[in-house]
Amino acid sequence: MTVRYAIRPGRPGAHLFHVTVSVATPDPSGQRFALPAWIPGSYMIRDFARHIVRVSALAGERKVALQKLDKHTWRAEPVDGELTLAYEVYAWDLSVRGAHVDETHAFFNGASVFLLPLGCREQPCHVDILPPDGRKYAKWKVATGLQPARSTKRGEFGAYLAADYDELIDCPVEIGAFEKIDFNACGVPHEMVVTGRVPKLDHKRLAADLQRMAEAQIRLFEPRSQKAPFERYSFLTMAVGEGYGGLEHRNSTALICRRDDLPYVGMKDATTAYRTFLGLASHEYFHSWNVKRIRPAAFVPYDLERENYSALLWIFEGFTAYYDDLMLARCGLFSEAQYLEVLGKTLTTVMQRSGRLKQSVAESSFDAWIKYYRQDENAPNSLVSYYQKGSLVAAAIDLTIRERTNGRRSLDDVMRLLWRRYKKAGTGYRGVAEKELPGAIAEATGVEISRQVRAWSEGKLDADYAAMFAPFGITVERGLALDEPHFAMLGIKTRRDGADCRITNVFDDTPAQEAGLSGGDVIVALGGLRVRASNIDGLLSRYAAGDTVEVIAFRRDELFRAEVRLATRPPPKFALKLDPKANKAALQLRRRWLGG
Numbered sequence: 001m002t003v004r005y006a007i008r009p010g011r012p013g014a015h016l017f018h019v020t021v022s023v024a025t026p027d028p029s030g031q032r033f034a035l036p037a038w039i040p041g042s043y044m045i046r047d048f049a050r051h052i053v054r055v056s057a058l059a060g061e062r063k064v065a066l067q068k069l070d071k072h073t074w075r076a077e078p079v080d081g082e083l084t085l086a087y088e089v090y091a092w093d094l095s096v097r098g099a100h101v102d103e104t105h106a107f108f109n110g111a112s113v114f115l116l117p118l119g120c121r122e123q124p125c126h127v128d129i130l131p132p133d134g135r136k137y138a139k140w141k142v143a144t145g146l147q148p149a150r151s152t153k154r155g156e157f158g159a160y161l162a163a164d165y166d167e168l169i170d171c172p173v174e175i176g177a178f179e180k181i182d183f184n185a186c187g188v189p190h191e192m193v194v195t196g197r198v199p200k201l202d203h204k205r206l207a208a209d210l211q212r213m214a215e216a217q218i219r220l221f222e223p224r225s226q227k228a229p230f231e232r233y234s235f236l237t238m239a240v241g242e243g244y245g246g247l248e249h250r251n252s253t254a255l256i257c258r259r260d261d262l263p264y265v266g267m268k269d270a271t272t273a274y275r276t277f278l279g280l281a282s283h284e285y286f287h288s289w290n291v292k293r294i295r296p297a298a299f300v301p302y303d304l305e306r307e308n309y310s311a312l313l314w315i316f317e318g319f320t321a322y323y324d325d326l327m328l329a330r331c332g333l334f335s336e337a338q339y340l341e342v343l344g345k346t347l348t349t350v351m352q353r354s355g356r357l358k359q360s361v362a363e364s365s366f367d368a369w370i371k372y373y374r375q376d377e378n379a380p381n382s383l384v385s386y387y388q389k390g391s392l393v394a395a396a397i398d399l400t401i402r403e404r405t406n407g408r409r410s411l412d413d414v415m416r417l418l419w420r421r422y423k424k425a426g427t428g429y430r431g432v433a434e435k436e437l438p439g440a441i442a443e444a445t446g447v448e449i450s451r452q453v454r455a456w457s458e459g460k461l462d463a464d465y466a467a468m469f470a471p472f473g474i475t476v477e478r479g480l481a482l483d484e485p486h487f488a489m490l491g492i493k494t495r496r497d498g499a500d501c502r503i504t505n506v507f508d509d510t511p512a513q514e515a516g517l518s519g520g521d522v523i524v525a526l527g528g529l530r531v532r533a534s535n536i537d538g539l540l541s542r543y544a545a546g547d548t549v550e551v552i553a554f555r556r557d558e559l560f561r562a563e564v565r566l567a568t569r570p571p572p573k574f575a576l577k578l579d580p581k582a583n584k585a586a587l588q589l590r591r592r593w594l595g596g
Contacts (some may be wrong), residue, residue, distance in 0.1 A: 001025060003120050003165070007113060008130035009106040009175065010088065012137075016053065017089040017101060017108065023117045026076065026083040032118040033085055034073040036169065036304035039111040041247045041291070042097050044373035045307065047071060048112040051099070055087035072305070074115075089113050094238070096247040096254040103136070105176030105195050107238070109247075109254070110169030111304070125162040129173060143178065143193040145171035145234055145252035155180075166302070170292075172247075172254045174236045183207040185214035189232040194262070196239035202263040209263075209333055210235070213282050216331040217323075220412060221289050221419045229293060229423065235281060246280050248287030255280060270333070278333055279342070283324035290323075290415070291316040294422045297431035311434055313365035314457055318390015319415070321346075322398070329594050336594055340474065340576035343395070346388050347465060347574045352481065353380040354508040361386045361393060362458045377519025380493075381508045393456045396463045399593070401447045403471045407592040409445035417444040465574075472590040473582025481573040485540035488570035492517065496533035500524075503553075507571075515562040517553065524559075525552035545570070 001024055010018030023031055035049040049072035057064035059079040066085075067075050076083055091099035091108065099108035114127075126149070129142055141155050146168070152158030162168035174193055181192040181203045192206055218228050230251035239259040246255045261277040263270070270278075298310035329339035350356055364372060364386040371383050398411035417440055422432065438450035456463060466476040482488050491510020492503050503521045506512045517523075523531045526539050527549045543549055546568045552561050579586070 001120070002124045002126050003117055005114055005125060005127040005168075006130060007108070007127065009101045009132040012101050012103045012106065012132050015090055015092040015101050017091050017099060017106070017113055018086070019089060019113055019115075020084055020086045021115050021117065022082055022084040023120065024082050026079060026117070027119060028078055030075045030078050031083055032069070032073055032075045033115040034118055034305065035115050036111040037072055037306065038304065039097055039109055039247070040170070040299070040302050041249075041287070042373070043307075043313070043368040045369065046097065046112075048098065051090045051093075051112070053088040053090050055085060058084045058086065073118075085115060087115070094240070094243075094256075096238075096245050096256055105140075105174065105178070105238075106132075107172065107174050107195075107236070107254070109172045114165075114168060116165050116304075121165045123164060125165060125168040127160050127162070127168065129157055129160055129175070131157045131175075139177045140175055141177070142173065142175055143180070143191065143234055143236055144173040145230075145232070145249060146173070167250070170250045171252060172236060172249060174254075179203075181207050183211045185211050185233075186218045186226045186228055188218075188228045188230065190214060190235070191232075192235045192237065194237045194239055196259060198239045198259045198262050198264075200264040200266070202265045202267065205263045205267075209278060210281060212331040212333060213278065213327060214285060216327050217282070217286055217289075220323075220327070221416060223416075229288060233285075233288070244276075244280070246284040248284045248292060250288070250292050253281070253284035253287075255284065275328070275334065275338065275342075278328055279325050282327055283320055286320045286323050286327070287316075289419055289423075290320050294415075294418045295431045297433050300429060300431040307369045309366055309369070311362040311366045312432060312437075313368055314361035314386040314390035314393060315432070315437060317387050318361065318392075319394045319411075321387045321391035322394035323415075326594070336578060336590075339594065340578070344574050344576040346391060347476075347576070348481070348572070350384070350389050350392060351462070351574060352507075352571045353384070355380055355382050356384040356389060356462070357460050358382060359384050360458050360460050361389045361456075364389070377503075377505055380505050392463065392465075393453075396456055396468055397441065397449065397453065399468050399472065400449055400452065401441070401445050402589060402593055404447050405445060407589050409447065410593070413444040414441050469576060471586060472593060473579045473586035474590070475577050475579050477575045477577055479573045479575065480570045482570055483573075485537045489540050489543065489545070489566040490517075490564065491567060491571075494523075494533070494536065497522065499532050499534075501531050501533045501536050511564045511567050515551065515564040517551065517562060517564075518555065520555070522554045523551060524554060526550070540566075 004022040006020045008018045010016050037045050037047055057066045057076045064079055065077040069075055091101045094100045098112040131137055131140055142157055146160035148154045149159035149161055176195050178193045178195045183190050219226055234252040237255040243256045246253055257277050261273045263274050296310040296312045298308050325339055325342050328334045364384050402410050438453045442448050469476055486492055486494055490512045491507045492512045493505040494501050495504050501523045503519055505519055506517055525531055543566055545566055548563055548565045551564050
């Protein structure tokens, strides 16, 4: 039995999708329908059903009674024959997670728009993707990882197919008059779809750079066959003024970036912003193997109605965060110095936050649902990022294996072992168990580091990073974070709020915390001079460490004063540098690491 869907941007100006779902043989006791509460890859309950504006049920021409059972489940009265639900979804979430439609484009993830007829999750799905009415949408087209039916040409409106509901919601759809860039990687067709205005977008450079990245990753997992785990791949990219994010899918990714992050015709050297975009694309592409197919046991299968707890996100997100820029270095898109600069920034960010001493990356993974995706003003003091700290743990594992085996084995071997073991998600597929990694490391490399892996992942102490990098001819230089005086001297992070300078975070054991400043406060004067978002660093640069300065701020609508003694020991800043005195053995280890 095939479940049939249809979706149309019914009223783009009102940000509405019109959706139908039809079941030929509904449950005789009353068919139930449910919408996922979250989307795989983004570990927070999002309650997509709150965006359903109205819903009705029909059996032929007859209206059928529909009862809402809970926040995302409905039950229709028993009927004979086909049952159809028709509903509207409000789509105004310009992110990679939900749905968005206006008069310039339409985008949706299936988890946010397609109701699942319960009991039909493993049934094939047929979805008609229909255009909005009106001549001004005549140039709109479709980009998606879904397979077009025989009656539909890829890229056109019409019928698309999915093997089951999980595949249906794992293939986002972009609709509009986007730019499309095609290229092949290891013989597999890829497309880069860009929505949003990007002047003089360099199509050739994007195609060439993404091809190099993609082929490097395919060859990492399949060095002999060089076979990708999909038949084609789509990068669905929304370019905006300010924004950043990505969400992985089985044969595509949804990305959002600044238009300034993308290359333009005439750009010579890759800008920092463009390298950031390449890192994002590389991260989501690596997920095609690590999380979409090599998956935690807790995600087999996904329970779409509630939280799926796992202590392993530091492997699936942290390892991916480690490999994203590393693969760009290996394929020549980053120089060694550029890669080490990025790695040094990650080390600095982790070491500047006291949350790393209070929460392990395993605990951070487990608590992602209530902490990482719901960060507040105290987050730097209470949690550690399983992305950033997880990537450092991955580096520690990789470099330890390489040093002990003189470069003959590495974390690459571990990833290939997991890939061979878990690439086929068929009957009996169980996913990676909570305590499986140390054994996999020993099996793949012959190196026994179970104790160290537990200490790095379940403990809260810092690794000896200087000793870790030294065998590779890399030094860890510790300096002071003086480039942002408001952070270095006060211990705060701020954001622009109109012209105001609003505190977002106050860090542990800093002058600001000691003086009673808090997240949300608006600083209006420093040393008797007015503070704006644009001048706080300039004002602070006139003071020296240990000086006392009067800070005047608003908390809510109440004015208060605080005497702040500026930091005498600013936070640390780390840089990874190539050691010019490195010996031949160190250079060889480094080449094998960064050269693949």
